[in-house]
Amino acid sequence: MSIGRPRDAARDRAILAATLELLAEGGYPALRVDDVARRAGVAKTTIYRRWPSKGEMVLDAIAEQLGDRSTEETGDPLEDLRRLLQVTYERLAETVAGRALPALSAEIMADRALAEEYRRRFVHPLRERARALIHRAVDRGELRGDVDPDLLMDALIGPALYRPIVLGVPAPAASASAIFDLVISGVGHT
Amino acid sequence: MSIGRPRDAARDRAILAATLELLAEGGYPALRVDDVARRAGVAKTTIYRRWPSKGEMVLDAIAEQLGDRSTEETGDPLEDLRRLLQVTYERLAETVAGRALPALSAEIMADRALAEEYRRRFVHPLRERARALIHRAVDRGELRGDVDPDLLMDALIGPALYRPIVLGVPAPAASASAIFDLVISGVGHT
DNA sequence: TCCCTAACGAAACTATGAGTAGCGTAAATG
DNA sequence: CATTTACGCTACTCATAGTTTCGTTAGGGA
Numbered sequence: 431m432s433i434g435r436p437r438d439a440a441r442d443r444a445i446l447a448a449t450l451e452l453l454a455e456g457g458y459p460a461l462r463v464d465d466v467a468r469r470a471g472v473a474k475t476t477i478y479r480r481w482p483s484k485g486e487m488v489l490d491a492i493a494e495q496l497g498d499r500s501t502e503e504t505g506d507p508l509e510d511l512r513r514l515l516q517v518t519y520e521r522l523a524e525t526v527a528g529r530a531l532p533a534l535s536a537e538i539m540a541d542r543a544l545a546e547e548y549r550r551r552f553v554h555p556l557r558e559r560a561r562a563l564i565h566r567a568v569d570r571g572e573l574r575g576d577v578d579p580d581l582l583m584d585a586l587i588g589p590a591l592y593r594p595i596v597l598g599v600p601a602p603a604a605s606a607s608a609i610f611d612l613v614i615s616g617v618g619h620t
Numbered sequence: 621m622s623i624g625r626p627r628d629a630a631r632d633r634a635i636l637a638a639t640l641e642l643l644a645e646g647g648y649p650a651l652r653v654d655d656v657a658r659r660a661g662v663a664k665t666t667i668y669r670r671w672p673s674k675g676e677m678v679l680d681a682i683a684e685q686l687g688d689r690s691t692e693e694t695g696d697p698l699e700d701l702r703r704l705l706q707v708t709y710e711r712l713a714e715t716v717a718g719r720a721l722p723a724l725s726a727e728i729m730a731d732r733a734l735a736e737e738y739r740r741r742f743v744h745p746l747r748e749r750a751r752a753l754i755h756r757a758v759d760r761g762e763l764r765g766d767v768d769p770d771l772l773m774d775a776l777i778g779p780a781l782y783r784p785i786v787l788g789v790p791a792p793a794a795s796a797s798a799i800f801d802l803v804i805s806g807v808g809h810t
Numbered sequence: 811t812c813c814c815t816a817a818c819g820a821a822a823c824t825a826t827g828a829g830t831a832g833c834g835t836a837a838a839t840g
Numbered sequence: 841c842a843t844t845t846a847c848g849c850t851a852c853t854c855a856t857a858g859t860t861t862c863g864t865t866a867g868g869g870a
Contacts, residue, residue: 623868626816666819
């Protein structure tokens with residue numbers, strides 16, 4: 431097919447694995463491209479031949495851990511929404527990628543293109559799934575008809591980012607269900 | 621009292637004002653200490669004589685706009701809580717400091733001491749006020765007794781940070797009331 | 811008034827880390 | 841064996857936070 435020496439996929443894997451390792455050890459601020467290269471046993475130029483910037487490389491590194499949020503569907507939209515929230519909280523709390531994400535966010539937001547890619551790959555697919563579930567729940571009369579789906583999603587997922595970023599403590603995976611119940615049932619005395 | 625040439629308070633003000641201006645123009649990532657010095661008509665050394673780092677300087681610069689969230693108390697804890705949330709959303713959405721805060725968070729979190737000071741000055745006072753209001757509301761039977769105050773606060777304030785950081789769009793000040801109603805009343809059909 | 815002391819400005823400096831350039835070598839295809 | 845692209849290596853450029861040095865200025869106290 432193509433001419434010349436082919437790229438070595440093993441090097442891709444080594445680079446991404448080294449990125450995750452270093453992310454776990456020191457977090458995003460301490461992640462140095464030179465260190466990734468050394469850890470992966472690869473030249474720095476090999477990294478920049480594959481990704482245009484450190485940010486893109488990290489995005490690919492965390493993709494595997496964060497990208498796949500498939501859950502089996504039960505047919506009950508509220509139950510599916512709860513499970514989607516649960517697995518999302520779990521990924522954010524229990525994976526290297528999730529724990530690094532808060533510190534990553536500023537770097538991402540500083541670069542428009544990077545931010546767009548991040549939302550396209552991780553945020554929007556998740557929100558579209560949630561939006562569909564919310565609509566089905568409204569149709570079935572399980573949610574109030576005047577609910578703003580975006581507002582509801584913000585209330586559900588907001589704490590998972592707010593806690594690590596602002597408070598510096600993770601949102602435990604167990605809090606997913608608690609948040610879900612709180613938002614669905616409300617906390618007021620009727 | 622003290623010996624030698626006294627510090628010029630006008631220079632402090634000029635530096636903090638220049639910081640806010642540049643923050644408004646280009647956001648935190650584009651904020652350069654040299655630019656602040658030039659804009660303030662001051663030498664860079666004068667800045668570093670006052671603050672140990674860029675982060676501390678910015679923290680002081682945003683303090684005035686974010687720090688004072690005093691609202692008059694009505695005596696009704698739920699109403700007071702709503703107003704506290706309202707003014708918080710307003711500050712985050714409508715001040716230079718608030719809009720810069722999301723981009724600032726990573727820088728802050730990268731520095732333990734800075735993060736601690738940030739929480740001590742801005743986060744904890746606000747949460748303690750909210751916590752007191754929640755307890756009073758529970759005592760008066762206006763909130764369910766099994767409410768976890770931290771969880772409730774996270775659900776209320778989370779979206780205000782989640783939207784700008786993750787979605788890249790501000791949380792409108794008007795959404796404060798909507799979030800409040802949603803969380804208090806719940807979205808489920810009883 | 812005259813020191814003493816600390817603040818100030820200016821310029822040159824260090825340190826760090828992202829990203830690039832040039833080149834010799836290795837591994838594929840034909 | 842020739843061509844082409846990947847790879848490693850070394851040495852760079854560039855930007856920016858933070859420092860150092862020193863001559864100058866503006867106060868307070870005797």
